[in-house]
Amino acid sequence: MDVPSGRIHLCVDMQRIFAEDTPWHIDWMEKVRGPVAGIARAHPQATIFTRFVPPDRPEDAVGMWRSYYEKWSNMTRLAQGEAMIDILPELRELVPPAMVFDKPIYSPWLDGRLHAHLQERGAHTLVVSGGETDVCVLAAILGAVDLGYKVVLVKDAICSASDETYDASLQLFASRFSVQLELKTADEVRAWWP
Incomplete structure (x- = not known):
C-alpha cells in the first residue's frame, strides 16, 4: 500500500512494559500518550509501531545483551509475560491498518525489514514519536538519517x-x-499533515 504523502508515523516503543509499574517505568509516558495517539x-x-522485545531468558541473548539481561533478568519475556511487551491499548486498537514491527535491540533498522517496507510504500519522511528520547528514539533517528529519510x-x-x-537530546x-531533522509539536504536525 503506497503512502501518497510519502509520510509515515514511526511510533517507537510505546509499550505497557514502560508505561506500567515495572523497573523500566517512564513517568513521562503518561504525558505523551495523548499526542502520540492523536x-x-x-x-x-x-503508522508503524515498534516494540522492544526482550528475550525469553538472559541466556537467549548474545554478546553484551546477555550481560544486560543478566542485570535485568526480571524484564525478560518469561518474567514479564507477553501482554506487558505489547503496545498501549489505545494504540493496539489501531492495528490494523497500523502495523507493528518487533525488534530485539534499540534500533529498528538492523535487520533491514523496516527500511525495505518503507521503500515499498514510497516513504521519504518519518514523523517520529515514542520513547525513550535518548535510547530507542535516538537509535531510530540515527538510522533514519543514515538511510536518507x-x-x-x-x-x-x-x-x-x-x-x-x-x-540534551533535543x-x-x-x-x-x-x-x-525538524522539531515540531503535535499541533504543528497536525497542521502540516492534516
Whole structure:
C-alpha cells in the first residue's frame, strides 16, 4: 500500500512494559500518550509501531545483551509475560491498518525489514514519536538519517526517564541534524499533515 504523502508515523516503543509499574517505568509516558495517539488516529494506515522485545531468558541473548539481561533478568519475556511487551491499548486498537514491527535491540533498522517496507510504500519522511528520547528514539533517528529519510521529531510526543537527557537530546538533534531533522509539536504536525 503506497503512502501518497510519502509520510509515515514511526511510533517507537510505546509499550505497557514502560508505561506500567515495572523497573523500566517512564513517568513521562503518561504525558505523551495523548499526542502520540492523536497522530496515530489521524493516520492509522501510515503508522508503524515498534516494540522492544526482550528475550525469553538472559541466556537467549548474545554478546553484551546477555550481560544486560543478566542485570535485568526480571524484564525478560518469561518474567514479564507477553501482554506487558505489547503496545498501549489505545494504540493496539489501531492495528490494523497500523502495523507493528518487533525488534530485539534499540534500533529498528538492523535487520533491514523496516527500511525495505518503507521503500515499498514510497516513504521519504518519518514523523517520529515514542520513547525513550535518548535510547530507542535516538537509535531510530540515527538510522533514519543514515538511510536518507527526512525526520520530523514530535517533541511533545516523545518521552524520557530524565528531563536532563530529554533536553540534551533535543539540543543534539537541533544543532547536529538540522538539515535532516525538524522539531515540531503535535499541533504543528497536525497542521502540516492534516
